[in-house]
Amino acid sequence: MSIGGGTGLSTLLRGLKNGPADLSCIVTVTDDGGSSGRLREDFGAMPPGDIRNCMIALSEDENLMSQLFRFRFNGKGELHDHSFGNLFLTAMAGVTRDFAEAVRLTSEVLAINGVIYPSTNSNVILRADFEDGDSVAGETRIVNARKKIQKISLDPAEAQPMAGALDAIAAADLITIGPGSLYTSLIPNLLVAKIVDAIQRSQARKIYIQNIMTQPGETTGMSVADHVEALVCHSGGKPLFSRILVNNAIPSEELLSKYRAEGAEFVTIDRERLDSMGFECVEYGLLAEDGVIRHEPERLARAVFRMAEF
Numbered sequence: 001m002s003i004g005g006g007t008g009l010s011t012l013l014r015g016l017k018n019g020p021a022d023l024s025c026i027v028t029v030t031d032d033g034g035s036s037g038r039l040r041e042d043f044g045a046m047p048p049g050d051i052r053n054c055m056i057a058l059s060e061d062e063n064l065m066s067q068l069f070r071f072r073f074n075g076k077g078e079l080h081d082h083s084f085g086n087l088f089l090t091a092m093a094g095v096t097r098d099f100a101e102a103v104r105l106t107s108e109v110l111a112i113n114g115v116i117y118p119s120t121n122s123n124v125i126l127r128a129d130f131e132d133g134d135s136v137a138g139e140t141r142i143v144n145a146r147k148k149i150q151k152i153s154l155d156p157a158e159a160q161p162m163a164g165a166l167d168a169i170a171a172a173d174l175i176t177i178g179p180g181s182l183y184t185s186l187i188p189n190l191l192v193a194k195i196v197d198a199i200q201r202s203q204a205r206k207i208y209i210q211n212i213m214t215q216p217g218e219t220t221g222m223s224v225a226d227h228v229e230a231l232v233c234h235s236g237g238k239p240l241f242s243r244i245l246v247n248n249a250i251p252s253e254e255l256l257s258k259y260r261a262e263g264a265e266f267v268t269i270d271r272e273r274l275d276s277m278g279f280e281c282v283e284y285g286l287l288a289e290d291g292v293i294r295h296e297p298e299r300l301a302r303a304v305f306r307m308a309e310f
Helices: 006-016 034-043 051-059 064-070 084-098 099-110 139-145 165-172 182-190 195-201 223-233 253-261 270-274 296-307
Strands: 002-004 026-027 113-116 126-131 133-138 149-153 174-177 205-209 243-247 280-284
Touching: 002 006, 002 064, 006 026, 006 051, 006 182, 026 051, 026 165, 034 051, 034 084, 051 064, 051 084, 051 099, 051 113, 064 084, 064 099, 084 099, 113 165, 126 139, 126 165, 126 182, 126 205, 139 182, 139 253, 165 174, 165 195, 174 296, 182 195, 182 205, 182 223, 205 296, 223 270, 243 253, 270 280, 280 296
Parallel strands: 002 026, 002 174, 026 113, 174 205, 205 243, 243 280
Antiparallel strands: 126 133, 126 149
């Protein structure tokens, strides 16, 4: 079971799908930007973008339907910048009147290697309280504010999870959280009712996968231990995992300089502090070698399987 959202979760799934495990994932549904945001505004639809990315990651790379779901319209009309996959999911939800069922049926169309659960069937809005006292509603506005976040919450606060998702957590041999944006991809899943309790009750091995770089405003200056403390704080004060997977390969100075110019820094691995907090930090070289600082899917998957002893 993998929990997250954004490009981080799809990167992990792309690596895991060729391994020995039966895959399932819980995906955040708070996106309100780009194509997903327009569909939410125009049709009151659930945001399909992160789920579409996970479907593509779990499908055959050269599959025609997978290529079709990647297609993005480019023109002057209303369809400009909409993803075909987003439109398909939204249409399927309109036909079934159930977003979770739309995800299940669309997964069958793509013949994906795994099961995808939206974190909730409620049309939730993400809210942030910043350290300067300001508050903002909406994921895009939170990210664009580039301010230090004190607390994240969902509206409605009582959003319920999919029953199947809770069953999948209970049955899992391994649960991963991350990689992904701390406050907008990871924590929102943990705020859905019963999710944290289900993870805590689970007998599965549990691994937190740390992002490689900080994100401007959202996690500026935060070390690995700072990320962990934020997760613990939003999980009722109890840690959900004991093991942390981090990348210890250092990007080139040239590449780091480009990221620093955009306000991002290499996440500091504060090993002694993590050890004093009772966490085991496992380190591998996980960098992709493609001019972007991100996890390489196959390396990431191999590290996860080693830690899980699969």
